[in-house]
Amino acid sequence: MSAQEILLEKKEGIATITLNRPEKMNAFTLEMIDRWVNFLQECQQDDAVKVIVLTGSGKAFCTGGDLELLEKTAKSTPLASKNFIWKHIQKIPLLLWEVIDKPVIAAINGTAVGAGLDMALMCDLRFAAESARFSEGYIRLGLVPGDGGAYFLPRLIGIAKALELLWTGDFIDAREAHQLGLVNRVYPDDKLLEETYKFAERLVKGPEVAIRMIKRAVYQGLRMDLRAALDLISSHFAIAQFTDDHREGLKAIKERRPPVFMTEDK
Incomplete structure (x- = not known):
């Protein structure tokens, strides 16, 4: 080949x-x-x-x-x-x-x-x-x-x-x-x-951590019952809430401007 x-x-x-x-x-x-x-x-x-x-x-x-x-x-x-x-x-x-x-x-x-x-x-x-x-x-x-x-x-x-x-x-x-x-x-x-x-x-240009977590949550949710899916997504939500991207999103809303996401959390 x-x-x-x-x-x-x-x-x-x-x-x-x-x-x-x-x-x-x-x-x-x-x-x-x-x-x-x-x-x-x-x-x-x-x-x-x-x-x-x-x-x-x-x-x-x-x-x-x-x-x-x-x-x-x-x-x-x-x-x-x-x-x-x-x-x-x-x-x-x-x-x-x-x-x-x-x-x-x-x-x-x-x-x-x-x-x-x-x-x-x-x-x-x-x-x-x-x-x-x-x-x-x-x-x-x-x-x-x-x-x-x-x-x-x-x-x-x-x-x-x-x-x-x-x-x-x-x-x-x-x-x-x-x-x-x-x-x-x-x-x-x-x-x-x-x-x-x-x-x-x-x-x-979007918030990388949230995008990847959403993908995992959607596909994993196809194989879970509601209780397990909600348990999983609450953990994802808690982690996403402490990222630089979330802080930037909040700041952008307060300043009435588009957010500039630069994910650095690893």
């Missing part, structure tokens, strides 16, 4: 991971997946990174696993295939949901199919280009969604519609995806990254 098939760029608090196999519609290889995992871990550990953006180059966002990769796993044993998915591909959803508490935004620049769509679903927010198209295409290969689609999709758009898309593999366009709640915003193709970065910059 060329080292250029997946890229990491960091600039002014924003890390951008770009899938860069446009001639293959950004279908991923094993090597790309492993570098992807490494990039996510690096972004989590780098205090200078406040927001992560995931996007693709060319006309596609990602069309899932490379055909050669699928053919290779199909020639192994069922156990070997399961272990391959678990040890490599599924590291990404586990990292994104259990480890990375920084905001992650998918800038979906084009077609997102199968595991490529699932990679977008596991991000916190999804901004789409007007030309983007979406499909959980596993069914056309006689497969099940192996990268979290059966978990993420119904949580975003409801069980009935998720099953319809999973069972049919039908494509939907960006406008329908927005109506369903699958994507947050839709932009003209040539404005997608510009608008994504504008939003990311808002988060970079």
